[in-house]
Amino acid sequence: MxxxxxxxxxxxxxxxxxxxxxxxxxxxxxxxxxxxxxxxxxxxxxxxxxxxxxxxxxxxxxxxxxxxxxxxxxxxxxxxxxxxxxxxxxxxxxxxxxxxxxxxxxxDPTILVARKDSPYSTLGDVVAALKKRPGALTFGHNGVGTNGHLALLQLQNAGGVKLTDIPFNGTSQSKTALFGGHIDFAAVTTGEMQDAGKEAVPLKILAQMSDRRAASLPNVPTAREQGIDDVMPxxxxxxxxxxxxxxxxxxxxxxxxxxxxxxxxxxxxxxxxxxxxxxxxxxxxxxxxxxxxxxxxxxxxxxxx
Known part of the structure; x- marks a missing residue:
């Protein structure tokens, strides 16, 4: 130039x-x-x-x-x-x-969400369940190499567990699958989940995969706070x-x-x-x-x- x-x-x-x-x-x-x-x-x-x-x-x-x-x-x-x-x-x-x-x-931090009626409320609950039944729980994300996919890979590696990850073509698809109970969890970002409790089917956030809690989610603990080294914005x-x-x-x-x-x-x-x-x-x-x-x-x- x-x-x-x-x-x-x-x-x-x-x-x-x-x-x-x-x-x-x-x-x-x-x-x-x-x-x-x-x-x-x-x-x-x-x-x-x-x-x-x-x-x-x-x-x-x-x-x-x-x-x-x-x-x-x-x-x-x-x-x-x-x-x-x-x-x-x-x-x-x-x-x-x-x-x-x-x-x-x-x-934008990756977050792990589940239906509000899910029996799992913390990453500890999820890891414990996967240790008992490897691969039994399903996790949606937006495709190979995306933040959601890599956050789930980190969860699997750091937790010493095996999970079943399911790629979707977009967050709207993974949320729809979660609403219908077709998957147990979805890895999305805070920007894609402004108010989990007011979604079409109420959801809850189990963890945020970030160095520190996002200002918009002050009450949701990070994965590290729950003993899992998982940071993937x-x-x-x-x-x-x-x-x-x-x-x-x-x-x-x-x-x-x-x-x-x-x-x-x-x-x-x-x-x-x-x-x-x-x-x-x-x-x-x-x-x-x-x-x-x-x-x-x-x-x-x-x-x-």
Whole structure:
């Protein structure tokens, strides 16, 4: 990206924003809600246009972003842990090192939920039951490599138990299965479960897989508080092809940070508002690198593709 191109960016044409999931989902909604504010804080004639490229837990969009020109006119929403985990357990066309992280936008704890009438109220109850009857309890999640799936793998490993995990194509499907009693538990995020007791069928939260209790769930203990080392947030942020010039990356990061502090945006952020967690791209990259040992261990317990 030449100095002349940096000087023109982002005014001379629209910035494409790749989203690896279908329109209407959480990632898409976040991108479309943020876009007008990022435009505002980039200034000039900046324009962001969201493009949905769903498939393979975001990998299709990541591959497209990896191969896009490094001119600042293609950016993407990336989802963790899927982006980092996929290449660890299967052959993939995507290389996380080909992207540069600009900023983390949110970090949403994974939570384990059950029907309110479930006989299980703590992780201890669940582990004890699985020790007596390995594989007897069923757990829904949103697919291989997602935060829910990896949180359940960690629960299995840390608890020394065997559970039966069932992938779904989205949280609405796993919740419907839970409502109907077809599964015993579902691993979702706090943003997807704003008030468990007021769902179509009342639910309860057994644990949150986070370093500390979320502000929105002050009375729900973490897995660690219950003796199980299980931390697995769902994170979203913005990335660009690795070759994008530093000044453009810094300007985009500043616009994202300003967006997350904008009172008007915060009113529109909906379920994302309580879990917004800005972090500069290089700091986020260091955090992700620090989790690689855990992810590799989890990948080692996966069947190879």
């Amino acid at each position: 030449s100095s002349a191109a940096v000087a023109a960016w982002p005014d001379d044409r629209p910035i494409q924003v790749y989203v690896g999931f279908a329109a209407g989902g959480g990632t898409d909604t976040m991108a479309r809600t943020m876009a007008p504010y990022i435009q505002k804080y980039l200034g000039g004639r900046a324009t962001l246009v969201v493009q949905n490229k769903p498939g393979a837990a975001g990998e299709i969009a990541n591959i497209g972003l990896m191969h896009a020109p490094a001119d600042g006119y293609t950016i993407g929403v990336v989802n963790l842990p899927a982006m980092a985990f996929g290449p660890l357990y299967r052959k993939t066309q995507f290389d996380p090192g080909a992207l540069r992280l600009v900023a983390r936008v949110l970090s 769902a994170e979203r942020g913005i990335a660009v092809p690795a070759g994008v010039a530093g000044p453009a990356v810094a300007r985009l990061a500043a616009a994202i940070e300003a967006t997350l502090k904008d009172p008007e945006y915060l009113k529109k952020a909906g379920n994302d508002a309580p879990v917004l967690a800005y972090l500069k791209g290089d700091e986020w990259a260091r955090e992700i690198a620090g989790r690689q040992a855990v992810l590799r261990k989890l990948a080692g317990s996966m069947p190879k593709e």
